[in-house]
Amino acid sequence: MSKVTVVGAGNVGATCANVLAFNEVADEVVLLDIKEGVAEGKALDMMQTATLLGFDTRITGVTNDYTKTAGSDVVVITSGIPRKPGMTREELIGVNAGIVKSVAASVLAHSPNAIIICVSNPMDTMTYLIQKTSGLPKNRVIGMGGALDSSRFKCYLSKALNANPNEVEGVVIGGHGDTTMIPLTRLATYKGLPVSQLLDAETLEKVAADTMVGGATLTKLLGTSAWYAPGAAAAYVVESILHDQKKIVPCSVYLEGEYGQSDICIGVPVVLGRTGWEKVVDFKLNDAEKELFEKSAAAVHKTNSVLHEIKAL
């Protein structure tokens, strides 16, 4: 029996739970929220799609009762506030740090062997906070951002190429921020062909720029941040772990020298399997990409330092 808990039954958490159930990623999904009735209601609504969609996953919802999450294999943390148009993700730190820290402690009290996936923003810093305060081995703390950013990169690339997005490969590393993410255009391909052979430099620059502000663009359109792709991206990470798929996915993980960085959680390609992130894959960045990665890491370190100022660490 596999069990996944999703904390936060808002836009992203509910979407993630829905994708997990629809794809039968786990036998059991528990949705938890602090707001009375919300998780119960959404879980019940989702369960009523089981016979329509033909899935066997059992979904339950609870209001802040962590005993019902006991024995989870994977816990996805989406609790916290989303940004509004005009805000950066970093501005959420003051409210979200307290929520994420206490939620991580509560889930681990009942599921000490769980692998934690952090979605709440600013995601790299929230992942670092969990890593530093939970005492978990580093392989069991994973920040989800790169899976989403890479799917946006592939979406924008496929539009520029007028191609099927599923035939496009592309990876985004670095921080999950408007100015810190790094779409690796040099390594992006369409059916194995480098996209630089198919698109001009100006188009490629626009694709990278659109990718970097992908979340901000949606926030402006929606009035709150996105949820369909974020929820699906979190479920994709869960599936690779729970089903031991060994997919290489860019995730925010605690580095100890890899990519020239230490004491930071930031997006790098990792192999995801049943024990969490199993190894960092070295993409052999060129000098320009290395410089971008260093700048990105410096910005994430700066946000992490706020954790001390607000006494979250």
Ligand SMILES: NC(=O)c1ccc[n+]([C@@H]2O[C@H](COP(=O)([O-])OP(=O)(O)OC[C@H]3O[C@@H](n4cnc5c(N)ncnc54)[C@H](O)[C@@H]3O)[C@@H](O)[C@H]2O)c1
């Ligand atoms: N990493 C990513 O790629 C990514 C993508 C999208 C959104 N996000 C982030 O995910 C978070 C959630 O976004 P959303 O759109 O789902 O927001 P939302 O407001 O729709 O949902 C958040 C939910 O968290 C709940 N919550 C708050 N405090 C809680 C607590 N202590 N315990 C349990 N539940 C609690 C709220 O009641 C709410 O239902 C935001 O911080 C957002 O910035 C990250």
Ligand SMILES: O=C(O)C[C@H](O)C(=O)O
């Ligand atoms: O943009 C946001 O604030 C939410 C999330 O990080 C996203 O990229 O969609």
